[in-house]
Amino acid sequence: MRNPFIIGIIIASILIWFLNGLMNSALGADTNTVSSTVVTNNTPPTANAPSVVVNNSDVCKTAASAGVQTQILGIASGITVTDENCERIKLSRSLYAMGMKVAAISTLCADARVFDAMWNAGTYCPYNASIGEDARKGWEENKHKIPDGSLIFASMKEDEKEKIKKQREKDGKASGWRIFFTLASFMLVPLL
Numbered sequence: 001m002r003n004p005f006i007i008g009i010i011i012a013s014i015l016i017w018f019l020n021g022l023m024n025s026a027l028g029a030d031t032n033t034v035s036s037t038v039v040t041n042n043t044p045p046t047a048n049a050p051s052v053v054v055n056n057s058d059v060c061k062t063a064a065s066a067g068v069q070t071q072i073l074g075i076a077s078g079i080t081v082t083d084e085n086c087e088r089i090k091l092s093r094s095l096y097a098m099g100m101k102v103a104a105i106s107t108l109c110a111d112a113r114v115f116d117a118m119w120n121a122g123t124y125c126p127y128n129a130s131i132g133e134d135a136r137k138g139w140e141e142n143k144h145k146i147p148d149g150s151l152i153f154a155s156m157k158e159d160e161k162e163k164i165k166k167q168r169e170k171d172g173k174a175s176g177w178r179i180f181f182t183l184a185s186f187m188l189v190p191l192l
Contacts, residue, residue: 060086102126112149119152
């Protein structure tokens, strides 16, 4: 297999030689006559943003569209954006209407704001088919499952850091005294 760099140099040299020959033949002409007509009243077509219609009020989507036009190029596009919080509320209402109240609350608890509100009210979000104090213990043992953005989780994390810091300080003081008494006893042994 040949080296691609060498092949590229060969192809580039042939292309330059060919274009140079074309330019030299064009320069060899003695006279040039140019005739043109300029039309100034033709404007480019306008880029119209598409209309994205979301008619149904039961759909948790929002539409957005935009268009940009320059003298040369026009671009237009449209998208729909899903509202996940709206979907969560609709799912919760459907579960509640079917008599599944704990499942409806559990669906809402996927939102950190609802999780924090339930925690502050003392009615903890369900955790693995447990409710009440059992659910609270489950959440405290599995903090990584708490929804992202929860203020309760952030305060729990800060409390843990404080406990660890105090424990280290306590252990550090105790180990300092332990080292002192150990060294003092070694110094007193030769005296006996």
